[in-house]
Amino acid sequence: MTGPFKTIEGTYDVLPGSKNRVTCSEAWQHAxxxxxxxxxxxxxxxxxxxxxxxTSLIARGIGQxxxxxxxxxxxxxxxxxxxxxxxxxxxxxxxxxxxxxxxxRPGQQRLFYMGPCFxxxxxxxxxxxxxxxxxxxxxxxxxxxxxAEIIAVMMAVYEALGVGKVTxxxxxxxxxxxxxxxxxxxxAYLVPYADQLTTTSRERLDRNPLRILDTKVAHERDLLxxxxxLIDFVDEESRTHFEILKELLQDLGLPYVEDPFLVRxxxxxxxxxxxxxHYGIGAQSALAGGGRYDLLATLxxxxxxxxxxxxxxxxxxxxxxxDDAGSVSQSGTxxxxxxLISLGKKAERNAFKLLQVLRAAGLRVCCDLGSRSMKAQxxxxxxxGARYAVIIADRELETGAAQVKDMASGTQTTQPFEALAxxxxxxxx
RNA sequence: GUGACCGUAGCUCAGGUGGUUAGAGCGCCAGGUUGUGGCCCUGGAGGUCGGGGGUUCAAGUCCCCUCGGUCACCCCA
Numbered sequence: 415m416t417g418p419f420k421t422i423e424g425t426y427d428v429l430p431g432s433k434n435r436v437t438c439s440e441a442w443q444h445a446x447x448x449x450x451x452x453x454x455x456x457x458x459x460x461x462x463x464x465x466x467x468x469t470s471l472i473a474r475g476i477g478q479x480x481x482x483x484x485x486x487x488x489x490x491x492x493x494x495x496x497x498x499x500x501x502x503x504x505x506x507x508x509x510x511x512x513x514x515x516x517x518x519r520p521g522q523q524r525l526f527y528m529g530p531c532f533x534x535x536x537x538x539x540x541x542x543x544x545x546x547x548x549x550x551x552x553x554x555x556x557x558x559x560x561x562a563e564i565i566a567v568m569m570a571v572y573e574a575l576g577v578g579k580v581t582x583x584x585x586x587x588x589x590x591x592x593x594x595x596x597x598x599x600x601x602a603y604l605v606p607y608a609d610q611l612t613t614t615s616r617e618r619l620d621r622n623p624l625r626i627l628d629t630k631v632a633h634e635r636d637l638l639x640x641x642x643x644l645i646d647f648v649d650e651e652s653r654t655h656f657e658i659l660k661e662l663l664q665d666l667g668l669p670y671v672e673d674p675f676l677v678r679x680x681x682x683x684x685x686x687x688x689x690x691x692h693y694g695i696g697a698q699s700a701l702a703g704g705g706r707y708d709l710l711a712t713l714x715x716x717x718x719x720x721x722x723x724x725x726x727x728x729x730x731x732x733x734x735x736x737d738d739a740g741s742v743s744q745s746g747t748x749x750x751x752x753x754l755i756s757l758g759k760k761a762e763r764n765a766f767k768l769l770q771v772l773r774a775a776g777l778r779v780c781c782d783l784g785s786r787s788m789k790a791q792x793x794x795x796x797x798x799g800a801r802y803a804v805i806i807a808d809r810e811l812e813t814g815a816a817q818v819k820d821m822a823s824g825t826q827t828t829q830p831f832e833a834l835a836x837x838x839x840x841x842x843x
Numbered sequence: 844g845u846g847a848c849c850g851u852a853g854c855u856c857a858g859g860u861g862g863u864u865a866g867a868g869c870g871c872c873a874g875g876u877u878g879u880g881g882c883c884c885u886g887g888a889g890g891u892c893g894g895g896g897g898u899u900c901a902a903g904u905c906c907c908c909u910c911g912g913u914c915a916c917c918c919c920a
Binding site for chain 1: 844845854873874876877878879911912913914915920
């Protein structure tokens with residue numbers, strides 16, 4: 415299908431009552447509610463930043479050479495300014511933290527977010543051009559407990575939404591001094607084998623050798639078995655930071671696997687890097703990822719460095735994992751408490767006023783806005799999942815009492831108009 | 844950016860080797876009950892067969908192009 419009534423490639427509408435979790439508004443509301451609840455329990459506060467950011471922030475923060483910045487950004491010029499549709503939220507949050515001097519607020523800043531992000535990739539299962547992330551950041555703390563807190567909230571969200579069977583992979587990348595030393599060693603090892611490397615890996619050799627570590631090409635993986643190990647180059651402080659983090663995770667009963675080849679695709683990570691995986695949701699198995707990014711603030715131009723950790727997770731992948739885990743879905747449209755049925759113009763007018771009275775009493779109430787037959791209105795009441803149907807026609811107007819039908823049992827009673835709200839409220843709460 | 848598969852009613856899909864007015868189930872609307880839902884019965888609305896071009900007496904069916912969808916690579920949430 416093509417034409418004007420069509421969402422653009424890699425985007426989708428979220429509709430009420432959709433059988434597909436990703437496109438079902440009730441499923442989104444449920445997930446968002448649970449995520450918020452977990453975040454509040456861990457004492458994180460919400461931050462919302464613009465979807466549009468200056469290109470320079472993203473380019474400097476995430477790194478000019480990353481895939482995201484080099485080929486996946488939706489960006490455009492407007493006058494003398496270059497804008498991007500944010501591809502992630504960590505850099506924007508650091509920007510907000512610096513712009514609004516959030517360091518002046520007491521203690522560490524514990525922030526969470528939810529919202530759309532954009533990357534110009536070819537869509538596939540669990541990957542969209544407009545996708546949605548939620549995540550949390552702790553800014554202003556270099557203690558390993560901050561790393562553990564971040565991992566703990568992240569795990570708690572999946573726990574709360576019924577997603578078990580997740581794998582937490584963990585690694586340390588070292589600090590800004592040890593990383594370059596490892597680059598050199600890895601480069602020195604790989605250069606003699608340059609002719610055996612793929613073109614992309616050969617390009618990375620110069621610019622970002624770390625990225626070669628997460629290659630999936632079989633013979634490159636074999637080659638890497640003999641390569642110098644990242645952990646051997648990691649500085650003493652980063653190493654103890656990593657050891658403490660692992661102990662903390664053990665204390666919290668959070669299982670993890672160490673993965674010396676885990677490298678993240680963004681330049682700003684230092685020390686801790688982690689990924690949460692779930693198999694059974696397609697090729698894109700990463701539910702969430704994150705790590706420590708002590709360098710990011712200075713990368714975007716801050717004179718002072720800001721120690722920080724965070725995680726980012728994909729909503730769409732969360733939904734896929736919930737499907738795979740057989741998590742109870744919040745499917746189907748939300749039923750109404752009461753459906754008002756009226757026959758005749760006069761009754762319609764009266765019923766319309768009654769709608770507001772019942773709503774003011776806290777009931778979810780609706781009626782047909784046409785002039786259908788009793789049968790048709792009854793059918794609508796049924797489809798809307800109404801607990802009660804209230805019938806008003808000339809006869810009821812004369813006697814001053816409405817017919818109230820319990821839709822489940824089919825029994826019908828007569829209630830004076832003045833008593834209606836109270837009657838229905840006590841029966842639906 | 845590359846590759847594979849797919850594209851017929853709102854949805855899920857039938858439509859052997861090209862041949863009369865393109866079908867079903869579900870959904871929607873209405874009637875069967877002139878004031879009563881769910882079940883059942885009956886009827887109705889709804890289709891540029893993704894789009895364009897070509898082959899042919901004849902194309903939903905064959906060929907080419909194009910657009911979209913899905914999945915995968917790359918990479919990542």
